[in-house]
Amino acid sequence: MGRWEPNARERLSRAALELFTEHGYDSTTVAEIAERAGLTKRTFFRYFADKREVLFAGQDGLSRIIAEKIIGADGSASPLEAIGAGLEGLDVIFADERRQWARQRHDVITGNDELRERELLKSAAIATALAAALRERGVPDLTAELAAEAGNLAFRTSFTRWIEPSHEQGFAEVVRQTIKELQAAVTHI
Template sequence: MTGQSPIVYPGRMSRWEPQARERLVRAAVELFDEHGYDSTTVVQIAQRAGLTKSTFFRHFPDKREVLFAGQDVLCELLAGGIDAAPDEATPLSAVAAGLEAAAGNFTPELHAIGPALRAVVESNSDLREREALKHHSFADAMTLALRRRGIADPAAGLAAWLGVLAFTDAYACWIDPACDQELTALLRLKLRELRAAISSLD
């Protein structure tokens, strides 16, 4: 975007490089950072990735969804981690297991493009609304998983949303260039802070 320093991305794409979905995400974030979200077209994204427009639409319905790639996978990881938590785990301990399972999906490349992706989302009201829907999907996935463990509402929903808050705070810290902590450690820290905050309300 105008006025921002260019971001160095790991490796320019070549036409033979596999993983078209990942290539499209990287190309889109590059272009959004360089020219702005509204000024970037699907054709430009496909060309930057060394792919065709039809390939783009096999992976994404529109350019907005490029920014939210992997949402379904994250929901599955969050729910799977909760399902796999020990039987004696408390609701928040089960949520912590879900968050740690999801953290494994956040690669060094996602860390590298995180600041640019965040800047794009924050600059556009439609993208902020879409991100809110993403957070709701995370909460829904964790709530359902907690219910499968026999945890009733409102406890299940409350624990799930605390997980979402922990995730969003930890992710914001993780993508900060000044941060040198692993995402898993940040998730644990944010959950502890939320537990302490809840205790202080009594």
């Protein structure tokens, strides 16, 4: 693969995940990632601040999509229904062809304390974005915070279900199922 070929970001991401899976996150260097991708370290740093960011790039886009869909949800939707609409909108990111990559990414993250901590920060940022979008819909602060935490749980649960090898449903369908289960559970508390 030549250095001039397009999709450097994708090539770097793919190379990094391959190496993290083969040798472990801590044992993989930026130089090795760049070499595997057929690029230079300098090119790597044009796209990512460090090797950790290969796994977490796109977080802002994720939060933006969710917020836009929550804000645009039907006016009669409850806060949890609006969050469901927001999470269903992520099916453009969590398409079937990304499922294997997502599984591998998840395995790398769960095997490393530093990455699990970063994943928790990402999760907190998503909850903040959920609450802000609900507030923009006119939902009172406390209700927005509680619904955002429930929505964040729904997101994490849906993602975990979606990457299970036995799951073949699309991400939006998994979200719908999870939201229904969450609503039923809350009703019985």
